[in-house]
Amino acid sequence: MSDDALFEGAPGAGEVVKAIRPLKNDPSRCAVVVGRRKEATLDRSQVESLGLCVGAAWTAELAERVHEAAGLLKAKRDALRALSMRARSRGQIIESLMRKGHGRTTAEAAADHMTSIGLLDDRAYAEMAVRDELARKPAGRMLLVSKLAQKKIGRELAEEVVAAALAERDGESDAIELAKRRARTFDSRLSSDAARRRLFAYLARRGFDPQLCRRGVEAALGRGER
Template identity: 35%
Template sequence: MARAILLRQLAAAPRSRAQLAEKLAAKDVPEDVAERLLDRFEEVGLVDDAAYAEMLVRTRHQERGLARRALSHELRRKGVDPEVAEQALEQIDDDDELTAARDLAVRKARASRGLDPVKRRRRLAGMLARKGYSPGVAMRAVDDALAADGEETDGDPLGSP
């Protein structure tokens, strides 16, 4: 029964060892049985927190534009060991983070044309903050996005608050 639970969970989506252990505990699988089974799944490569963390960091950064801080929080929430998480987060450097923030800000800036410049700036910075970007990175990305948007439209500078 416990093996079937794990296989169903892994067939649906990759999971960390901690997530699988929680699922087994919720299904009242004895802890010693769960540990032995999880150890065996790790031995055969079905459970690999390092690979899971690297995949999660790569996809969430590329697809959702999440910053390292947000990714670190998500890995912690999913029970990935802090050292394993740190190694996975090394895939993203400062330049990658700024580029992703700029891309997000440019996309969002297009949708906010016509708004008051101060409100527009605040919304863009807030969106980046929710994705885990530091205030410095967020403001650089917002400034770049608004400057680019101003050049694309009528060349009128949008000015800062």
């Protein structure tokens, strides 16, 4: 059984906290022992905030508070493991923790903690995601906002970050560059009308508005024949 495991037994009459033992592999955490069972693993700050001490009566109220604290500690550790693999948004961390069985309240509290210590920053994450997408290939506002929504970034922040990123670019030049690049991949046997429809649809999928799509198509294929 791992040190993070919880053994939630119903409080028995007259039970007390028998021991609070630092873990051998991590002295910053302690095992809370009641009777012959380990009830939970807490960090030292949680032990202090709960006022836990050897000999304390193990009541139903104390058991609930300890188990909630232990659940939060495990959620924080799960969040740290997830963030050590790659950057994520607050919403993604909450979603990940809930998939692991943590309740929403616990998951949100763990995410708040990660934010407070600087390991979660939705604005920085959104800015990085937009930079990466634009470095891969030009894109318009609608696609970028949609991509951020998929990453659980709130709409207001997504719109703000995308607007700031696109303010530094020329949308028409981006649409034209992408249109010309895409048009070069078309089969020469494709009719002019079909090529124009496909190119317009492609630019629209990349998030450009209809006006920029038309300008891109005209620049790449001309106003009439390819």
